[in-house]
Amino acid sequence: xxxxxxxxxxxxxxxxxxxxxxxxxxxxxxxxxxxxxxxxxxxxxxxxxxxxxxxxxxxxxxxxxxxxxxxxxxxxxxxxxxxxxxxxxxxxxxxxxxxxxxxxxxxxxxxxxxxxxxxxxxxxxxxxxxxxxxxxxxxxxxxxxxxxxxxxxxxxxxxxxxxxxxxxxxxxxxxxxxxxxxxxxxxxxxxxxxxxxxxxxxxxxxxxxxxxxxxxxxxxxxxxxxxxxxxxxxxxxxxxxxxxxxxxxxxxxxxxxxxxxxxxxxxxxxxxxxxxxxxxxxxxxxxxxxxxxxxxxxxxxxxxxxxxxxxxxxxxxxxxxxxxxxxxxxxxxxxxxxxxxxxxxxxxxxxxxxxxxxxxxxxxxxxxxxxxxxxxxxxxxxxxxxxxxxxxxxxxxxxxxxxxxxxxxxxxxxxxxxxxxxxxxxxxxxxxxxxxxxxxxxxxxxxxxxxxxxxxxxxxxxxxxxxxxxxxxxxxxxxxxxxxxxxxxxxxxxxxxxxxxx
Amino acid sequence: xxxxxxxxxxxxxxxxxxxxxxxxxxxxxxxxxxxxxxxxxxxxxxxxxxxxxxxxxxxxxxxxxxxxxxxxxxxxxxxxxxxxxxxxxxxxxxxxxxxxxxxxxxxxxxxxxxxxxxxxxxxxxxxxxxxxxxxxxxxxxxxxxxxxxxxxxxxxxxxxxxxxxxxxxxxxxxxxxxxxxxxxxxxxxxxxxxxxxxxxxxxxxxxxxxxxxxxxxxxxxxxxxxxxxxxxxxxxxxxxxxxxxxxxxxxxxxxxxxxxxxxxxxxxxxxxxxxxxxxxxxxxxxxx
Ligand SMILES: Cc1cc2nc3c(=O)[nH]c(=O)nc-3n(C[C@H](O)[C@H](O)[C@H](O)COP(=O)(O)OP(=O)(O)OC[C@H]3O[C@@H](n4cnc5c(N)ncnc54)[C@H](O)[C@@H]3O)c2cc1C
Ligand code: SF4
Ligand code: FES
Numbered sequence: 028x029x030x031x032x033x034x035x036x037x038x039x040x041x042x043x044x045x046x047x048x049x050x051x052x053x054x055x056x057x058x059x060x061x062x063x064x065x066x067x068x069x070x071x072x073x074x075x076x077x078x079x080x081x082x083x084x085x086x087x088x089x090x091x092x093x094x095x096x097x098x099x100x101x102x103x104x105x106x107x108x109x110x111x112x113x114x115x116x117x118x119x120x121x122x123x124x125x126x127x128x129x130x131x132x133x134x135x136x137x138x139x140x141x142x143x144x145x146x147x148x149x150x151x152x153x154x155x156x157x158x159x160x161x162x163x164x165x166x167x168x169x170x171x172x173x174x175x176x177x178x179x180x181x182x183x184x185x186x187x188x189x190x191x192x193x194x195x196x197x198x199x200x201x202x203x204x205x206x207x208x209x210x211x212x213x214x215x216x217x218x219x220x221x222x223x224x225x226x227x228x229x230x231x232x233x234x235x236x237x238x239x240x241x242x243x244x245x246x247x248x249x250x251x252x253x254x255x256x257x258x259x260x261x262x263x264x265x266x267x268x269x270x271x272x273x274x275x276x277x278x279x280x281x282x283x284x285x286x287x288x289x290x291x292x293x294x295x296x297x298x299x300x301x302x303x304x305x306x307x308x309x310x311x312x313x314x315x316x317x318x319x320x321x322x323x324x325x326x327x328x329x330x331x332x333x334x335x336x337x338x339x340x341x342x343x344x345x346x347x348x349x350x351x352x353x354x355x356x357x358x359x360x361x362x363x364x365x366x367x368x369x370x371x372x373x374x375x376x377x378x379x380x381x382x383x384x385x386x387x388x389x390x391x392x393x394x395x396x397x398x399x400x401x402x403x404x405x406x407x408x409x410x411x412x413x414x415x416x417x418x419x420x421x422x423x424x425x426x427x428x429x430x431x432x433x434x435x436x437x438x439x440x441x442x443x444x445x446x447x448x449x450x451x452x453x454x455x456x457x458x459x460x461x462x463x464x465x466x467x468x469x470x471x472x473x474x475x476x477x478x479x480x481x482x483x484x485x486x487x488x489x490x491x492x493x494x495x496x497x498x499x500x501x502x503x504x505x506x507x508x509x510x511x512x513x514x515x516x517x518x519x520x521x522x523x524x525x526x527x528x529x
Numbered sequence: 530x531x532x533x534x535x536x537x538x539x540x541x542x543x544x545x546x547x548x549x550x551x552x553x554x555x556x557x558x559x560x561x562x563x564x565x566x567x568x569x570x571x572x573x574x575x576x577x578x579x580x581x582x583x584x585x586x587x588x589x590x591x592x593x594x595x596x597x598x599x600x601x602x603x604x605x606x607x608x609x610x611x612x613x614x615x616x617x618x619x620x621x622x623x624x625x626x627x628x629x630x631x632x633x634x635x636x637x638x639x640x641x642x643x644x645x646x647x648x649x650x651x652x653x654x655x656x657x658x659x660x661x662x663x664x665x666x667x668x669x670x671x672x673x674x675x676x677x678x679x680x681x682x683x684x685x686x687x688x689x690x691x692x693x694x695x696x697x698x699x700x701x702x703x704x705x706x707x708x709x710x711x712x713x714x715x716x717x718x719x720x721x722x723x724x725x726x727x728x729x730x731x732x733x734x735x736x737x738x739x740x741x742x743x744x745x746x747x748x749x750x751x752x753x754x755x756x757x758x759x760x761x762x763x764x765x766x767x768x769x770x771x772x773x774x775x776x777x778x779x780x781x782x783x784x785x786x787x788x789x790x791x792x793x794x795x796x797x798x799x800x801x802x803x804x805x806x807x808x809x810x811x812x813x814x815x816x817x
Contacts (some may be wrong), residue, residue, distance in 0.1 A: 053626060230617065230748070232615040259614060268724075269616060271615070271618075271620065271750055274557070274618065275553050275621055276557065297751065297752035298749075298751050299752070299753065301764055308758070308787065316752055317747060317753035320747055325572075325574065325575070334569070334572055334574035334599050334600060335574040335747075336791035338791065410782070411784035457751050459769065483541060
C-alpha cells in the first residue's frame with residue numbers, strides 16, 4: 028500500500044464528514060463509513076529518527092471513526108476491556124465532537140488513556156469482539172477504539188485542560204509504593220486522592236518504569252509519561268528515585284522503622300531471560316532490556332551528547348516475537364544497522380506483539396524469519412559474535428493453550444551471519460524483594476502471590492502488575508493497581524495505623 | 530544533604546578518594562557492596578564503585594576510584610561541596626564473613642580499596658589476616674598504612690621494585706600457599722588479569738579463592754543483564770548474584786572480552802574529553 032500523508036488523509040476525512048454532517052445515520056450507513064487510517068511518519072524518513080511513528084487522528088477523523096460505532100446495547104467491547112471503560116458512551120461523545128466529555132468518561136476507569144491508547148493490544152481486547160468488525164467480517168475493520176482514546180487524551184493534555192483530581196482531607200496514613208511503572212503510578216494516584224500520604228520508591232534515576240526505559244520514544248513519547256509523573260507530584264505524591272527497596276532499605280523496615288502503614292509492590296518483571304544456548308555471553312549479545320535501556324533511558328542514541336556507549340551494529344538478529352522484540356528491532360533500524368532480522372519460533376499469527384507494531388516493523392525493513400529458532404551463537408577468535416546457527420521448525424499438534432506447538436525439523440540447521448544478537452524472549456521477576464522480605468510467598472516463577480485485592484502473604488503488603496502477573500501489559504498493571512489501592516484504602520480505614528512490634 | 534562531597538584526597542595522579550554524604554547507604558552497607566552513580570540527569574552514564582568505607586554516625590561513605598573513563602574523570606573534577614547527581618546503593622550481596630582460620634587478602638592497585646572493608650570484617654570475625662598488596666609502582670600504592678594496622682602480616686610488592694619486593698602479587702601468594710599451614714581462604718581483588726592469575730595460582734593448592742568482579746553495569750538491579758559473566762558454565766549477573774564469585778569457576782577470558790566491548794567508543798569519548806580540556810585550557814590562557 029502506498030504511504031498516505033496526513034494531509035491526504037485529512038482531506039479524505041473532510042469529504043466523508045461533509046456528507047454525514049447533521050444526518051441521522053442508520054447502522055448500515057455507519058458500517059459504510061470507511062475505517063480511518065492512522066496518519067504515520069513516512070516509512071523511509073522515520074528509519075532515521077526517534078520521533079513518534081503514529082501521528083494521531085485529526086479531529087475530523089476522531090469523529091468519523093466514532094460515528095462507525097453502532098452503540099450496541101450489549102457492548103461486547105466493554106467485556107473485552109480489562110478495566111471496563113464505557114466504550115460506547117465515550118465514542119458517542121466523541122462522535123458529537125464533545126471530546127472533553129469523552130476523555131472524562133474514559134478517566135472514570137483508566138488513569139493513563141494517552142499511554143493505553145498507544146500501547147494497549149486493542150486487537151485482542153476491546154476491538155476483538157466489536158460488532159462492526161464482525162459485521163464486516165474483518166477484525167481489522169473494527170472501530171479503532173484505541174485511536175479515538177488516544178486522540179481525546181492527547182487533545183486534553185495539549186490544550187492544558189487536564190485537571191488534577193480533588194484530594195480528600197489528610198487521613199494521617201502513609202503508604203509506600205515500590206516502583207513507578209503503571210501499577211505504582213495508579214496506586215499512588217488513587218490513594219493520594221483518598222487523602223493518604225504516598226511515597227513512591229524508584230530504583231532508577233527517573234520514574235516511569237518500562238514506559239521510560241523499555242518502550243521507545245517512537246512508540247510512546249517520553250513527554251507523555253512525564254506529564255503523568257508531574258500530575259502525581261502536583262497532587263502531592265513524593266517520588267524518591269535512586270532508592271532500591273531491599274537494598275537501600277528493607278521492605279519491612281519501611282513499616283517497622285520509617286512509619287509507613289502499608290506497602291504496595293509494583294516492581295515489574297525486570298529480569299531478562301536468556302536461552303541457555305552456547306555463545307550467549309559473547310561480545311555483541313544483549314538482552315533487549317539492556318539494549319533498550321541504553322537507548323531510551325540513557326539516551327545512547329544521541330552519540331554526541333550521551334556518555335553511555337552503544338555497540339555499533341551492522342547486521343542485527345533479534346530473537347523473539349513480542350512487543351519487546353519489535354521495539355528492539357525497530358530501534359536497531361534507527362541506529363543505523365544495515366540489516367535487521369527477526370527470528371521467531373512460531374508463525375506471525377502467534378506473535379504476541381501488537382499488530383500495528385508488526386506492520387510498522389515490516390514497513391521499516393525488518394526481515395522476518397518465522398518458524399525458526401536460534402540453536403547457538405557463534406563467535407570469532409576475539410569472542411565477538413559472527414553468526415547465529417538457526418534451526419527450522421514446523422507446526423505440530425496443538426498444546427494445552429490450543430496453539431499448535433512448533434517442532435524442530437531435524438537436520439535443518441543453517442547459519443545466519445551477524446555482528447549483534449538481541450535476546451527478547453521475555454522477562455522473569457526480579458528476585459530482590461523476594462529475597463529480602465521474610466514470609467513473602469512467591470510462585471516457582473518468582474512472581475508474588477496475591478489475591479484478587481492484591482493482598483500478599485505479608486499483612487499490609489500488597490502487590491500488582493508484572494511482579495504478580497509475570498510480563499504482561501500496561502492496562503493489566505493499571506487495573507491491578509486500581510483494585511489494590513481500593514483494598515489498601517479499605518484496610519487502612521478499618522484497621523488503622525501499623526503498630527510497630529517494639 | 531545526600532550526595533554532597535565532604536572530603537577529597539588525591540592518592541596518585543589518577544587515584545582519588547572522596548567521602549560523600551549518604552546516610553541511608555552508610556547505615557545499610559556491608560563489606561563487599563557497591564554503589565552506582567551518575568553525574569548528569571539526562572546524558573550521564575551509570576558506573577559502579579565499591580564502597581571502601583562508611584561512617585554511620587557521620588552518615589558518609591568513602592569511595593576510592595581510578596580515573597579510567599569519562600565519568601571517573603568528571604568525578605575527580607568535583608570538589609568538596611559539590612553534589613553527585615545520582616547515587617544508588619548499597620548494591621550486590623555483602624561478602625560472606627565467617628571465621629575460617631587464615632584469610633589472605635590480595636589487593637592489586639585500586640583493588641586495595643574494595644579489599645579494605647572485607648579485610649576489616651574478616652579480621653573482626655577472628656581470622657588470622659595476611660594481606661598482599663601490589664601495585665605497578667610505589668606512587669600507585671594505596672591504603673598501605675591502614676591495611677598494615679589491620680593485618681597480622683603484610684606483604685608489599687611492586688612491579689618495578691620501587692616499594693617492597695619486586696614481584697607480582699602472585700609470587701608471594703604462591704609462597705603463602707606453600708607454607709605448612711595452608712591458608713583457608715583467599716580474597717583477591719584487582720584488575721581482571723590479576724584476579725585470573727591469582728585464581729590460577731591457588732588452584733593447584735585447592736585454596737578457596739573469592740574474587741570481586743567489576744563488570745560493565747547499567748541498572749545494577751538485575752534488569753539488563755549487561756553485567757553477566759559465565760561462572761561454572763552458568764550465566765550469572767554480577768550486580769545481583771555477585772559481585773563476589775568463586776575465582777576457580779569464573780570464565781575470566783570471556784569477562785575480559787566483555788569488558789572491552791565498548792573500548793572503541795570509550796577511547797573516542799576519552800580523547801574528546803581530553804581535547805575539550807585542552808580547548809578550555811587554551812581559552813583560559815587566551816582570556817588572561
Ligand atoms: C520493551 C517493552 C515493550 C512493551 N510494550 C508493551 C505494549 O506495547 N503494550 C503493553 O500493554 N505492554 C507493553 N509492555 C509491558 C508493560 O510495559 C508492562 O507490563 C508494564 O509496564 C508493567 O507495569 P508495572 O507497573 O508492573 O512494572 P514496570 O513498568 O516494570 O515498573 C516497575 C518499576 O519498579 C522499579 N523497581 C523494581 N524493583 C525495585 C525495587 N526493589 N525498589 C524500587 N524500585 C524498583 C523498576 O525500576 C521500574 O521502574 C512492554 C514491555 C517492554 C519491556
Ligand atoms: S462493540 Fe464496537 S460497535 Fe459495538 S459498542 Fe463497542 S465499539 Fe461500538
Ligand atoms: S547491571 Fe543490569 S543486570 Fe546487572
